[in-house]
Amino acid sequence: MAKFKIETWGCQMNEYDSQKMVGLLKQDGFVQTESEEEADIFILNTCSVREKAVHKIHSRIGVIKKRYKGQKIVGICGCVASQEGRALMEKIPYLKFVLGTRSTHLITEAVNRALNGSKFLDSNDHKAEMDAPITFAERAGHTKAYISIIEGCDNFCTYCIVPFTRGREHSRPLSIILDEVKDAVEVKGIHEIELLGQNVNSYAFEGKTFADVLEAVSNLQGVYRIRFLTSHPKDFNENLVRVIAAHDNICPTIHLPMQSGSDRILKKMGRKYTRSEYLDKIRMIRDILPESWISSDFIVGFPGENEKDFLDTMDVIQSVRYDNLYSFKYSPRPHTAALKLKDPLVPDSIASNRLSILQHTQEEIQMNKHMSMVGHEYTVLVESLSKKNPKLLTGRTEGNHVVHFEAGRGRQLIGKLVDVRIETVTMASLKASLI
Numbered sequence: 470m471a472k473f474k475i476e477t478w479g480c481q482m483n484e485y486d487s488q489k490m491v492g493l494l495k496q497d498g499f500v501q502t503e504s505e506e507e508a509d510i511f512i513l514n515t516c517s518v519r520e521k522a523v524h525k526i527h528s529r530i531g532v533i534k535k536r537y538k539g540q541k542i543v544g545i546c547g548c549v550a551s552q553e554g555r556a557l558m559e560k561i562p563y564l565k566f567v568l569g570t571r572s573t574h575l576i577t578e579a580v581n582r583a584l585n586g587s588k589f590l591d592s593n594d595h596k597a598e599m600d601a602p603i604t605f606a607e608r609a610g611h612t613k614a615y616i617s618i619i620e621g622c623d624n625f626c627t628y629c630i631v632p633f634t635r636g637r638e639h640s641r642p643l644s645i646i647l648d649e650v651k652d653a654v655e656v657k658g659i660h661e662i663e664l665l666g667q668n669v670n671s672y673a674f675e676g677k678t679f680a681d682v683l684e685a686v687s688n689l690q691g692v693y694r695i696r697f698l699t700s701h702p703k704d705f706n707e708n709l710v711r712v713i714a715a716h717d718n719i720c721p722t723i724h725l726p727m728q729s730g731s732d733r734i735l736k737k738m739g740r741k742y743t744r745s746e747y748l749d750k751i752r753m754i755r756d757i758l759p760e761s762w763i764s765s766d767f768i769v770g771f772p773g774e775n776e777k778d779f780l781d782t783m784d785v786i787q788s789v790r791y792d793n794l795y796s797f798k799y800s801p802r803p804h805t806a807a808l809k810l811k812d813p814l815v816p817d818s819i820a821s822n823r824l825s826i827l828q829h830t831q832e833e834i835q836m837n838k839h840m841s842m843v844g845h846e847y848t849v850l851v852e853s854l855s856k857k858n859p860k861l862l863t864g865r866t867e868g869n870h871v872v873h874f875e876a877g878r879g880r881q882l883i884g885k886l887v888d889v890r891i892e893t894v895t896m897a898s899l900k901a902s903l904i
């Protein structure tokens with residue numbers, strides 16, 4: 470039977486889509502391989518959130534074509550497929566199929582057609598399929614189950630391509646979500662659930678809110694840990710924080726992307742909150758959940774960002790002292806409203822310099838935070854043997870810190886909760902001993 474390899478770029482939603490495609494292809498008898506050489510079918514599940522990622526994908530396809538002299542079937546799925554659709558097939562005649570973000574359930578049809586010599590393109594908005602139960606996603610080798618609760622986004626932040634690649638918001642039925650959680654826990658033996666959505670706080674289905682989803686998942690037997698991604702600050706409310714506080718198995722780990730500390734830039738970004746409203750929410754979270762872990766996203770070099778705006782961002786970073794940060798230079802994306810702004814573009818050298826100041830500051834904050842964990846005990850969910858040193862196990866704390874510790878009983882502990890004491894730390898991870 471033909472072998473396939475899926476290469477996944479981008480966010481957790483893409484990883485989850487790849488797991489679904491792996492499951493469907495295996496059900497149809499195809500064999501997964503991690504070897505590029507062995508694969509007959511090469512599938513790129515793509516990300517288009519930044520321009521650089523799109524360039525890398527185009528160059529990756531060129532390399533595959535040249536290296537294997539056109540012998541492999543190559544298909545593209547995900548955000549670049551949604552964004553470019555038919556144009557992508559016309560630009561790269563070598564491609565055999567293009568599947569948008571809402572068409573990945575058609576992967577076996579696309580592959581079978583390609584094997585029979587024809588091409589396949591679909592980037593339609595398959596709403597009914599989104600509501601169907603997904604118990605076929607490949608979960609083998611995973612200790613965390615991704616489950617999507619809402620797809621798409623209606624926020625149209627002026628820099629973001631996601632509403633154009635993932636479509637309008639569509640909340641999935643709560644009963645289907647709960648069935649998928651039960652399948653992950655009871656059938657697949659996975660006890661950590663990560664609920665996914667471009668904006669989980671917008672969840673709305675037959676009067677149920679995101680807080681209702683969290684509470685219902687939390688009450689299911691065998692769910693040790695629940696995480697969720699991503700929250701929009703404008704929709705993040707006290708009710709939700711109180712639900713987190715009331716349930717021990719909901720990790721108090723909150724990713725609240727701020728993007729800029731300047732009101733002027735937040736307005737141009739279309740983020741629909743002010744700096745002080747955002748900071749009030751951080752205070753509210755820490756009042757109710759003193760043991761919470763907060764992370765964020767920031768963009769530097771947005772059109773019109775001046776030195777004062779950047780200092781406002783740095784001021785927020787220094788005062789909030791995030792547990793983790795994801796930071797990027799502004800990347801112009803097709804279709805987005807930011808392209809029409811009259812504001813001057815920030816020269817790349819200035820944006821790079823601002824990014825490096827921001828990241829350096831965060832590294833210091835993060836290192837100090839990690840150092841304060843030394844000597845303390847934490848519960849870790851064991852995920853795997855360490856990739857670099859198989860004598861060590863790797864797991865994560867509630868706060869999502871990566872922890873390595875001596876394997877001891879080795880693989881038996883994978884998927885289990887264990888208590889560890891932190892001994893040494895780096896910026897990226899913690900070293901611990903089993904208690």
Ligand code: SF4
Nearest residue numbers: 622624625626629631
């Ligand atoms: S909330 Fe804004 S940044 Fe997030 S996916 Fe939607 S448009 Fe993009």
